[in-house]
Amino acid sequence: xxxxxxxxxxxxxxxxxxxxxxxxxxxxxxxxxxxxxxxxxxxxxxxxxxxxxxxxxxxxxxxxxxxxxxxxxxxxxxxxxxxxxxxxxxxxxxxxxxxxxxxxxxxxxxxxxxxxxxxxxxxxxxxxxxxxxxxxxxxxxxxxxxxxxxxxxxxxxxxxxxxxxxxxxxxxxxxxxxxxxxxxxxxxxxxxxxxxxxxxxxxxxxxxxxxxxxxxxxxxxxxxxxxxxxxxxxxxxxxxxxxxxxxxxxxxxxxxxxxxxxxxxxxxxxxxxxxxxxxxxxxxxxxxxxxxxxxxxxxxxxxxxxxxxxxxxxxxxxxxxxxxxxxxxxxxxxxxxxxxxxxxxxxxxxxxxxxxxxxxxxxxxxxxxxxxxxxxxxxxxxxxxxxxxxxxxxxxxxxxxxxxxxxxxxxxxxxxxxxxxxxxxxxxxxxxxxxxxxxxxxxxxxxxxxxxxxxxxxxxxxxxxx
Numbered sequence: 001x002x003x004x005x006x007x008x009x010x011x012x013x014x015x016x017x018x019x020x021x022x023x024x025x026x027x028x029x030x031x032x033x034x035x036x037x038x039x040x041x042x043x044x045x046x047x048x049x050x051x052x053x054x055x056x057x058x059x060x061x062x063x064x065x066x067x068x069x070x071x072x073x074x075x076x077x078x079x080x081x082x083x084x085x086x087x088x089x090x091x092x093x094x095x096x097x098x099x100x101x102x103x104x105x106x107x108x109x110x111x112x113x114x115x116x117x118x119x120x121x122x123x124x125x126x127x128x129x130x131x132x133x134x135x136x137x138x139x140x141x142x143x144x145x146x147x148x149x150x151x152x153x154x155x156x157x158x159x160x161x162x163x164x165x166x167x168x169x170x171x172x173x174x175x176x177x178x179x180x181x182x183x184x185x186x187x188x189x190x191x192x193x194x195x196x197x198x199x200x201x202x203x204x205x206x207x208x209x210x211x212x213x214x215x216x217x218x219x220x221x222x223x224x225x226x227x228x229x230x231x232x233x234x235x236x237x238x239x240x241x242x243x244x245x246x247x248x249x250x251x252x253x254x255x256x257x258x259x260x261x262x263x264x265x266x267x268x269x270x271x272x273x274x275x276x277x278x279x280x281x282x283x284x285x286x287x288x289x290x291x292x293x294x295x296x297x298x299x300x301x302x303x304x305x306x307x308x309x310x311x312x313x314x315x316x317x318x319x320x321x322x323x324x325x326x327x328x329x330x331x332x333x334x335x336x337x338x339x340x341x342x343x344x345x346x347x348x349x350x351x352x353x354x355x356x357x358x359x360x361x362x363x364x365x366x367x368x369x370x371x372x373x374x375x376x377x378x379x380x381x382x383x384x385x386x387x388x389x390x391x392x393x394x395x396x397x398x399x400x401x402x403x404x405x406x407x408x409x410x411x412x413x414x415x416x417x418x419x420x421x422x423x424x425x426x427x428x429x430x431x432x433x434x435x436x437x438x439x440x441x442x443x444x445x446x447x448x449x450x451x452x453x454x455x456x457x458x459x460x461x462x463x464x465x466x
Contacts, residue, residue, distance in 0.1 A: 063428025075324035131273035162191030211249030217377030250274030
Protein backbone atom coordinates (compact mmCIF):
# COMPACT_ATOMS: atom_id res chain seq x y z
CA UNK A 1 0.00 0.00 0.00
CA UNK A 2 1.52 3.40 -0.99
CA UNK A 3 2.56 5.74 1.79
CA UNK A 4 0.61 8.68 0.26
CA UNK A 5 -2.52 8.80 -1.81
CA UNK A 6 -3.05 11.36 -4.58
CA UNK A 7 -5.07 13.72 -2.40
CA UNK A 8 -2.33 14.18 0.17
CA UNK A 9 0.64 14.39 -2.21
CA UNK A 10 2.11 17.91 -2.49
CA UNK A 11 2.83 18.63 -6.15
CA UNK A 12 6.18 20.06 -7.16
CA UNK A 13 5.75 23.76 -7.93
CA UNK A 14 6.86 23.35 -11.52
CA UNK A 15 4.24 20.64 -12.18
CA UNK A 16 1.14 22.62 -11.13
CA UNK A 17 -1.26 23.48 -13.94
CA UNK A 18 -0.37 27.18 -14.00
CA UNK A 19 3.24 26.31 -14.90
CA UNK A 20 2.46 23.93 -17.77
CA UNK A 21 1.68 26.49 -20.46
CA UNK A 22 2.67 30.04 -21.41
CA UNK A 23 0.72 32.82 -19.76
CA UNK A 24 -1.57 35.11 -21.71
CA UNK A 25 0.09 38.34 -20.62
CA UNK A 26 -2.04 40.76 -22.64
CA UNK A 27 -5.40 40.13 -20.99
CA UNK A 28 -6.43 39.59 -17.39
CA UNK A 29 -7.18 35.89 -16.92
CA UNK A 30 -10.69 34.72 -16.07
CA UNK A 31 -9.50 32.59 -13.15
CA UNK A 32 -7.23 33.19 -10.21
CA UNK A 33 -3.88 31.41 -10.08
CA UNK A 34 -1.57 29.76 -7.60
CA UNK A 35 0.35 32.65 -5.92
CA UNK A 36 3.60 30.68 -5.63
CA UNK A 37 3.47 29.79 -9.31
CA UNK A 38 2.78 33.38 -10.39
CA UNK A 39 5.59 34.66 -8.18
CA UNK A 40 8.01 32.05 -9.59
CA UNK A 41 7.17 32.89 -13.20
CA UNK A 42 7.65 36.63 -12.65
CA UNK A 43 10.82 35.96 -10.66
CA UNK A 44 12.19 33.85 -13.52
CA UNK A 45 11.32 36.49 -16.13
CA UNK A 46 13.24 39.09 -14.13
CA UNK A 47 16.35 36.91 -14.44
CA UNK A 48 16.48 38.13 -18.04
CA UNK A 49 17.24 41.66 -16.82
CA UNK A 50 20.82 42.72 -16.45
CA UNK A 51 22.59 42.65 -13.10
CA UNK A 52 22.14 46.13 -11.63
CA UNK A 53 25.51 45.98 -9.85
CA UNK A 54 27.19 45.62 -13.26
CA UNK A 55 25.27 48.57 -14.68
CA UNK A 56 28.08 51.12 -14.79
CA UNK A 57 25.84 53.65 -16.57
CA UNK A 58 23.42 54.42 -13.76
CA UNK A 59 23.90 57.04 -11.08
CA UNK A 60 21.24 55.35 -8.95
CA UNK A 61 21.75 53.22 -5.85
CA UNK A 62 22.18 49.53 -6.61
CA UNK A 63 23.28 48.42 -3.14
CA UNK A 64 21.34 48.97 0.06
CA UNK A 65 21.91 47.97 3.66
CA UNK A 66 19.73 45.24 5.16
CA UNK A 67 18.14 47.77 7.52
CA UNK A 68 16.97 49.83 4.53
CA UNK A 69 15.24 46.77 3.05
CA UNK A 70 13.49 46.18 6.36
CA UNK A 71 12.35 49.80 6.72
CA UNK A 72 11.06 49.79 3.14
CA UNK A 73 9.04 46.67 3.89
CA UNK A 74 7.61 48.23 7.06
CA UNK A 75 6.52 51.34 5.10
CA UNK A 76 5.10 49.60 2.03
CA UNK A 77 1.55 50.56 3.02
CA UNK A 78 2.22 54.17 4.05
CA UNK A 79 1.12 56.97 1.73
CA UNK A 80 3.54 59.89 1.91
CA UNK A 81 0.86 62.42 1.05
CA UNK A 82 -1.46 61.40 3.90
CA UNK A 83 0.19 63.48 6.59
CA UNK A 84 -2.83 63.36 8.89
CA UNK A 85 -2.89 59.55 9.02
CA UNK A 86 0.90 59.17 9.11
CA UNK A 87 2.09 62.20 11.06
CA UNK A 88 5.41 60.67 12.08
CA UNK A 89 6.34 59.94 8.48
CA UNK A 90 5.45 63.56 7.65
CA UNK A 91 7.56 64.71 10.58
CA UNK A 92 10.50 62.65 9.34
CA UNK A 93 10.18 64.26 5.88
CA UNK A 94 10.37 67.69 7.55
CA UNK A 95 13.46 66.61 9.47
CA UNK A 96 15.14 65.56 6.22
CA UNK A 97 14.30 68.93 4.64
CA UNK A 98 15.84 70.65 7.67
CA UNK A 99 18.99 68.50 7.51
CA UNK A 100 19.46 69.08 3.78
CA UNK A 101 18.81 72.82 4.13
CA UNK A 102 21.55 72.92 6.72
CA UNK A 103 23.85 70.75 4.61
CA UNK A 104 23.39 73.14 1.68
CA UNK A 105 23.99 76.21 3.88
CA UNK A 106 20.55 77.77 3.92
CA UNK A 107 20.24 80.65 6.37
CA UNK A 108 18.83 79.75 9.76
CA UNK A 109 16.32 82.00 11.48
CA UNK A 110 17.62 82.70 14.97
CA UNK A 111 15.14 85.46 15.67
CA UNK A 112 11.50 84.53 14.91
CA UNK A 113 10.70 88.23 14.61
CA UNK A 114 13.33 88.76 11.90
CA UNK A 115 11.80 90.13 8.72
CA UNK A 116 14.78 90.02 6.37
CA UNK A 117 14.40 86.34 5.54
CA UNK A 118 12.32 83.25 6.28
CA UNK A 119 13.53 79.68 6.83
CA UNK A 120 14.22 77.37 3.91
CA UNK A 121 11.31 75.29 2.67
CA UNK A 122 11.22 72.10 0.65
CA UNK A 123 9.76 68.65 0.14
CA UNK A 124 10.53 65.15 -1.01
CA UNK A 125 9.67 64.04 -4.54
CA UNK A 126 9.71 60.83 -6.56
CA UNK A 127 13.10 61.80 -7.96
CA UNK A 128 15.31 64.66 -9.01
CA UNK A 129 13.43 65.25 -12.26
CA UNK A 130 10.23 66.12 -10.42
CA UNK A 131 12.26 68.24 -8.00
CA UNK A 132 13.92 70.09 -10.89
CA UNK A 133 10.56 70.85 -12.47
CA UNK A 134 9.25 72.25 -9.19
CA UNK A 135 12.29 74.52 -8.98
CA UNK A 136 11.76 75.61 -12.58
CA UNK A 137 8.07 76.31 -12.01
CA UNK A 138 8.91 78.58 -9.08
CA UNK A 139 11.37 80.48 -11.26
CA UNK A 140 8.72 81.01 -13.91
CA UNK A 141 6.00 82.10 -11.49
CA UNK A 142 8.31 84.56 -9.72
CA UNK A 143 9.53 85.99 -13.03
CA UNK A 144 5.95 86.38 -14.26
CA UNK A 145 5.03 88.26 -11.07
CA UNK A 146 8.00 90.62 -11.51
CA UNK A 147 7.10 91.28 -15.14
CA UNK A 148 3.45 91.98 -14.31
CA UNK A 149 4.45 94.31 -11.49
CA UNK A 150 6.69 96.22 -13.93
CA UNK A 151 3.96 96.34 -16.58
CA UNK A 152 6.04 94.23 -18.98
CA UNK A 153 4.94 91.29 -21.18
CA UNK A 154 5.33 87.79 -19.77
CA UNK A 155 4.53 85.58 -22.77
CA UNK A 156 8.07 84.69 -23.88
CA UNK A 157 9.98 83.22 -20.92
CA UNK A 158 13.35 81.58 -21.45
CA UNK A 159 15.65 79.47 -19.29
CA UNK A 160 19.45 79.54 -19.71
CA UNK A 161 21.43 76.41 -18.89
CA UNK A 162 24.52 74.40 -19.77
CA UNK A 163 24.36 70.81 -21.08
CA UNK A 164 21.47 69.36 -19.08
CA UNK A 165 19.64 66.13 -18.40
CA UNK A 166 16.46 65.45 -20.38
CA UNK A 167 14.19 66.54 -17.50
CA UNK A 168 14.96 70.18 -18.31
CA UNK A 169 13.96 69.65 -21.94
CA UNK A 170 10.70 68.16 -20.65
CA UNK A 171 10.18 71.11 -18.31
CA UNK A 172 10.71 73.64 -21.10
CA UNK A 173 8.31 71.83 -23.44
CA UNK A 174 5.59 71.14 -20.87
CA UNK A 175 5.60 74.69 -19.47
CA UNK A 176 6.18 76.46 -22.82
CA UNK A 177 9.56 77.97 -22.06
CA UNK A 178 12.37 78.62 -24.53
CA UNK A 179 15.31 76.49 -23.41
CA UNK A 180 18.60 78.22 -24.18
CA UNK A 181 20.94 75.28 -23.73
CA UNK A 182 24.50 76.47 -24.16
CA UNK A 183 26.99 74.60 -26.35
CA UNK A 184 29.64 72.37 -24.85
CA UNK A 185 33.26 73.45 -25.34
CA UNK A 186 36.03 71.00 -26.15
CA UNK A 187 38.49 70.86 -23.31
CA UNK A 188 36.07 72.19 -20.70
CA UNK A 189 32.87 70.30 -21.65
CA UNK A 190 30.51 72.67 -19.86
CA UNK A 191 29.07 76.17 -20.08
CA UNK A 192 31.09 79.31 -19.33
CA UNK A 193 30.11 82.57 -17.61
CA UNK A 194 30.56 84.38 -20.93
CA UNK A 195 28.12 82.00 -22.65
CA UNK A 196 25.57 82.46 -19.88
CA UNK A 197 25.64 86.25 -20.06
CA UNK A 198 25.38 86.23 -23.84
CA UNK A 199 22.05 84.39 -23.63
CA UNK A 200 20.38 86.27 -20.74
CA UNK A 201 17.79 89.03 -21.17
CA UNK A 202 14.78 90.44 -19.32
CA UNK A 203 12.74 87.34 -20.28
CA UNK A 204 15.19 84.95 -18.58
CA UNK A 205 13.37 83.31 -15.68
CA UNK A 206 16.64 81.94 -14.30
CA UNK A 207 19.96 80.25 -14.95
CA UNK A 208 20.39 76.54 -14.26
CA UNK A 209 23.84 75.21 -13.40
CA UNK A 210 24.59 71.52 -12.87
CA UNK A 211 26.69 70.17 -10.04
CA UNK A 212 27.87 67.02 -11.81
CA UNK A 213 26.68 66.72 -15.41
CA UNK A 214 25.38 63.37 -16.63
CA UNK A 215 27.58 63.55 -19.72
CA UNK A 216 31.02 63.96 -18.16
CA UNK A 217 30.54 64.36 -14.39
CA UNK A 218 31.99 67.90 -14.29
CA UNK A 219 30.83 70.50 -11.80
CA UNK A 220 29.83 73.58 -13.74
CA UNK A 221 31.49 76.91 -12.72
CA UNK A 222 28.63 77.96 -10.46
CA UNK A 223 30.46 80.57 -8.38
CA UNK A 224 31.94 82.16 -11.50
CA UNK A 225 28.53 82.30 -13.20
CA UNK A 226 27.10 83.84 -10.02
CA UNK A 227 29.77 86.57 -10.10
CA UNK A 228 29.06 87.21 -13.78
CA UNK A 229 25.34 87.63 -13.05
CA UNK A 230 26.22 90.08 -10.26
CA UNK A 231 28.20 92.11 -12.81
CA UNK A 232 25.29 91.89 -15.26
CA UNK A 233 22.95 93.37 -12.66
CA UNK A 234 25.40 96.19 -11.95
CA UNK A 235 25.63 96.99 -15.66
CA UNK A 236 22.02 96.49 -16.78
CA UNK A 237 19.80 96.17 -13.71
CA UNK A 238 18.77 92.61 -14.65
CA UNK A 239 18.44 90.55 -11.46
CA UNK A 240 18.47 86.91 -12.61
CA UNK A 241 18.16 84.08 -10.06
CA UNK A 242 19.84 80.68 -10.21
CA UNK A 243 18.66 77.12 -9.71
CA UNK A 244 21.24 74.40 -9.03
CA UNK A 245 20.63 70.94 -10.44
CA UNK A 246 22.57 68.97 -7.84
CA UNK A 247 20.99 65.65 -8.77
CA UNK A 248 24.26 63.86 -8.06
CA UNK A 249 26.61 66.45 -6.60
CA UNK A 250 24.29 67.57 -3.81
CA UNK A 251 25.25 64.51 -1.78
CA UNK A 252 28.91 64.56 -2.87
CA UNK A 253 30.28 68.13 -2.84
CA UNK A 254 29.35 68.95 0.79
CA UNK A 255 31.42 66.00 2.00
CA UNK A 256 34.26 65.84 -0.55
CA UNK A 257 34.56 69.41 -1.87
CA UNK A 258 33.36 71.76 0.91
CA UNK A 259 35.54 74.58 -0.44
CA UNK A 260 33.39 74.88 -3.58
CA UNK A 261 30.65 77.49 -3.26
CA UNK A 262 27.64 76.26 -5.20
CA UNK A 263 24.73 76.30 -2.73
CA UNK A 264 22.74 78.80 -0.64
CA UNK A 265 25.95 80.57 0.33
CA UNK A 266 25.44 82.29 -3.04
CA UNK A 267 22.61 84.79 -2.79
CA UNK A 268 21.27 84.20 -6.32
CA UNK A 269 20.74 80.49 -5.66
CA UNK A 270 17.03 80.32 -4.91
CA UNK A 271 16.47 76.56 -5.18
CA UNK A 272 18.35 73.26 -5.33
CA UNK A 273 17.22 69.81 -6.44
CA UNK A 274 18.96 66.56 -5.67
CA UNK A 275 18.41 62.81 -5.94
CA UNK A 276 18.29 60.92 -2.68
CA UNK A 277 18.42 57.71 -4.70
CA UNK A 278 21.75 58.56 -6.28
CA UNK A 279 24.68 59.53 -4.07
CA UNK A 280 22.21 60.11 -1.24
CA UNK A 281 22.22 56.28 -1.03
CA UNK A 282 18.43 55.85 -0.78
CA UNK A 283 16.31 53.39 -2.79
CA UNK A 284 14.90 54.41 -6.15
CA UNK A 285 12.11 56.97 -5.99
CA UNK A 286 13.57 59.62 -3.70
CA UNK A 287 14.29 63.23 -4.67
CA UNK A 288 14.47 66.56 -2.87
CA UNK A 289 13.88 70.20 -3.70
CA UNK A 290 14.79 73.01 -1.28
CA UNK A 291 14.11 76.74 -1.67
CA UNK A 292 16.30 79.30 0.08
CA UNK A 293 13.29 80.84 1.79
CA UNK A 294 9.51 80.68 1.81
CA UNK A 295 9.25 83.74 -0.41
CA UNK A 296 11.09 81.87 -3.18
CA UNK A 297 8.21 79.35 -3.41
CA UNK A 298 5.19 81.22 -4.85
CA UNK A 299 1.99 80.79 -2.87
CA UNK A 300 0.14 79.97 -6.12
CA UNK A 301 2.07 76.69 -6.37
CA UNK A 302 0.88 75.49 -2.95
CA UNK A 303 -2.40 73.54 -2.75
CA UNK A 304 -4.21 72.89 0.50
CA UNK A 305 -6.40 69.81 0.80
CA UNK A 306 -8.59 68.64 3.66
CA UNK A 307 -10.19 65.45 2.36
CA UNK A 308 -7.53 63.17 3.90
CA UNK A 309 -8.48 64.20 7.42
CA UNK A 310 -6.67 67.47 8.04
CA UNK A 311 -5.73 70.74 6.37
CA UNK A 312 -2.38 70.17 4.68
CA UNK A 313 -0.31 71.99 2.04
CA UNK A 314 1.14 70.14 -0.92
CA UNK A 315 3.35 71.48 -3.71
CA UNK A 316 4.76 68.34 -5.33
CA UNK A 317 3.63 67.28 -8.82
CA UNK A 318 2.75 63.77 -7.66
CA UNK A 319 0.16 63.08 -5.00
CA UNK A 320 -0.04 59.55 -3.56
CA UNK A 321 3.37 57.91 -3.30
CA UNK A 322 5.17 55.56 -0.91
CA UNK A 323 6.81 56.85 2.25
CA UNK A 324 9.53 54.21 2.49
CA UNK A 325 12.09 56.06 0.39
CA UNK A 326 11.90 59.11 2.66
CA UNK A 327 12.25 56.90 5.74
CA UNK A 328 15.29 55.25 4.12
CA UNK A 329 16.82 58.67 3.41
CA UNK A 330 16.31 59.59 7.06
CA UNK A 331 17.98 56.34 8.09
CA UNK A 332 21.03 57.12 5.95
CA UNK A 333 21.34 60.66 7.26
CA UNK A 334 21.18 59.40 10.85
CA UNK A 335 23.21 56.24 10.29
CA UNK A 336 26.09 57.77 8.33
CA UNK A 337 26.26 61.37 9.42
CA UNK A 338 28.93 63.62 7.98
CA UNK A 339 31.72 61.19 8.80
CA UNK A 340 29.98 58.22 7.20
CA UNK A 341 29.11 60.03 3.98
CA UNK A 342 32.73 61.18 3.71
CA UNK A 343 33.90 57.58 4.05
CA UNK A 344 31.39 56.23 1.53
CA UNK A 345 32.00 58.90 -1.12
CA UNK A 346 35.75 58.80 -0.45
CA UNK A 347 35.78 55.06 -1.13
CA UNK A 348 34.04 55.72 -4.46
CA UNK A 349 36.71 58.24 -5.46
CA UNK A 350 39.46 55.79 -4.45
CA UNK A 351 37.86 53.08 -6.59
CA UNK A 352 37.47 55.51 -9.52
CA UNK A 353 41.17 56.39 -9.33
CA UNK A 354 42.05 52.68 -9.28
CA UNK A 355 40.01 52.14 -12.45
CA UNK A 356 41.56 55.18 -14.13
CA UNK A 357 45.09 53.91 -13.50
CA UNK A 358 44.15 50.51 -14.89
CA UNK A 359 42.59 51.99 -18.02
CA UNK A 360 45.66 54.13 -18.66
CA UNK A 361 47.78 51.01 -19.11
CA UNK A 362 46.04 50.17 -22.38
CA UNK A 363 47.49 53.31 -23.97
CA UNK A 364 44.35 53.79 -26.08
CA UNK A 365 42.30 56.30 -24.13
CA UNK A 366 42.24 60.01 -23.39
CA UNK A 367 40.34 61.04 -20.28
CA UNK A 368 37.58 63.63 -20.42
CA UNK A 369 37.24 63.27 -16.65
CA UNK A 370 39.34 61.02 -14.45
CA UNK A 371 37.11 61.74 -11.39
CA UNK A 372 39.31 64.70 -10.40
CA UNK A 373 36.95 67.31 -11.90
CA UNK A 374 33.65 66.57 -10.22
CA UNK A 375 31.82 63.33 -9.43
CA UNK A 376 33.47 59.93 -8.87
CA UNK A 377 32.96 59.25 -12.56
CA UNK A 378 35.46 58.24 -15.23
CA UNK A 379 34.82 59.38 -18.81
CA UNK A 380 37.13 58.70 -21.75
CA UNK A 381 37.47 58.62 -25.53
CA UNK A 382 39.97 57.13 -27.93
CA UNK A 383 43.22 59.03 -28.31
CA UNK A 384 43.43 60.74 -31.69
CA UNK A 385 46.36 58.49 -32.65
CA UNK A 386 44.93 55.28 -31.14
CA UNK A 387 44.15 53.64 -34.54
CA UNK A 388 42.10 50.90 -32.88
CA UNK A 389 40.47 48.51 -35.41
CA UNK A 390 37.17 48.71 -33.52
CA UNK A 391 34.83 51.38 -32.19
CA UNK A 392 33.86 52.19 -28.62
CA UNK A 393 30.36 50.97 -29.51
CA UNK A 394 31.78 47.57 -30.47
CA UNK A 395 33.81 47.51 -27.28
CA UNK A 396 30.60 48.13 -25.31
CA UNK A 397 28.81 45.35 -27.15
CA UNK A 398 31.51 42.81 -26.32
CA UNK A 399 31.63 43.85 -22.66
CA UNK A 400 27.86 43.53 -22.47
CA UNK A 401 28.23 39.87 -23.40
CA UNK A 402 30.06 39.53 -20.08
CA UNK A 403 27.32 41.33 -18.13
CA UNK A 404 28.86 44.84 -18.03
CA UNK A 405 26.81 47.81 -19.19
CA UNK A 406 29.31 50.49 -20.24
CA UNK A 407 27.49 53.39 -21.95
CA UNK A 408 28.88 54.75 -25.20
CA UNK A 409 27.45 57.98 -26.63
CA UNK A 410 28.21 61.23 -28.41
CA UNK A 411 28.52 64.50 -26.50
CA UNK A 412 26.06 67.41 -27.03
CA UNK A 413 26.70 70.31 -29.45
CA UNK A 414 29.33 71.63 -30.16
CA UNK A 415 31.11 68.36 -29.29
CA UNK A 416 28.79 65.92 -31.06
CA UNK A 417 31.71 64.52 -33.06
CA UNK A 418 33.25 63.14 -29.85
CA UNK A 419 32.28 59.58 -28.88
CA UNK A 420 32.90 58.73 -25.24
CA UNK A 421 32.43 55.99 -22.67
CA UNK A 422 31.97 56.41 -18.94
CA UNK A 423 31.40 54.57 -15.71
CA UNK A 424 29.79 55.92 -12.54
CA UNK A 425 31.49 54.64 -9.38
CA UNK A 426 28.78 54.34 -6.74
CA UNK A 427 28.50 53.00 -3.21
CA UNK A 428 29.02 49.25 -3.50
CA UNK A 429 31.25 49.47 -6.59
CA UNK A 430 34.36 47.92 -5.08
CA UNK A 431 37.96 47.91 -6.21
CA UNK A 432 37.63 44.15 -6.62
CA UNK A 433 34.67 44.59 -9.00
CA UNK A 434 36.61 47.15 -11.03
CA UNK A 435 39.62 44.81 -11.07
CA UNK A 436 37.37 42.20 -12.72
CA UNK A 437 36.03 44.83 -15.14
CA UNK A 438 39.57 45.79 -16.16
CA UNK A 439 40.37 42.11 -16.67
CA UNK A 440 37.39 41.81 -19.02
CA UNK A 441 38.47 45.04 -20.77
CA UNK A 442 41.87 43.48 -21.46
CA UNK A 443 40.46 40.21 -22.74
CA UNK A 444 37.89 41.93 -24.98
CA UNK A 445 40.42 44.43 -26.36
CA UNK A 446 42.88 41.61 -27.10
CA UNK A 447 40.15 39.70 -28.94
CA UNK A 448 39.10 42.75 -30.96
CA UNK A 449 42.70 43.54 -31.85
CA UNK A 450 43.31 39.98 -32.99
CA UNK A 451 40.00 39.61 -34.85
CA UNK A 452 38.68 43.07 -35.78
CA UNK A 453 34.93 43.29 -36.44
CA UNK A 454 33.98 42.88 -40.09
CA UNK A 455 32.31 45.76 -41.90
CA UNK A 456 31.38 49.23 -40.64
CA UNK A 457 29.94 49.72 -37.21
CA UNK A 458 26.17 49.95 -37.18
CA UNK A 459 24.50 53.33 -36.75
CA UNK A 460 23.98 54.30 -33.13
CA UNK A 461 21.67 56.57 -31.21
CA UNK A 462 22.84 58.76 -28.35
CA UNK A 463 22.85 57.15 -24.93
CA UNK A 464 19.84 57.90 -22.73
CA UNK A 465 21.22 59.64 -19.64
CA UNK A 466 17.99 59.60 -17.69
